[in-house]
Amino acid sequence: MITVRYFAGARAAAGTDHDAAPAGFSLDQLAVELTSRRGERLGTVLKAASFLVDGVACHDRSEALPDGVTVDVLPPFAGG
Template sequence: MLLVRYFAGARAAAGLPEEKVEAATLGDLIAAITADRPRLAPVLTACSFLVDGASWRDREAALPHTATVDVLPPFAGG
């Protein structure tokens, strides 16, 4: 089971700070977390994903079974 942690605008759109999700790939994860949250889907198009602290872009690559996935919208400032 994956631990998904939401930050900033993704947290607001998801309506919770984190949750556990069963998914094999990032694509599966995105489908699962947006299935009943229509406000979250457009936010995710601008988000970056970290899997156990590493940037993850391949939506079809297998995720580690017990990974932590951070959902990070773009941040302003610097």
């Protein structure tokens, strides 16, 4: 299983602070799955979000995620 943690606006859009998903999904597939569960509001956030996989920035959204990883969903932050 993959643990998904939502932060800031992603948490608000998801309506929860975490989810679980089967291992083997890519980030793109995970985004589709999470959007189908939580709605298009979260889907919009996921399109602009950054992802950390076990604390490391992940830029390859097509690579399969192994069992046991934690994916942090970080929406764009505003401020100065």
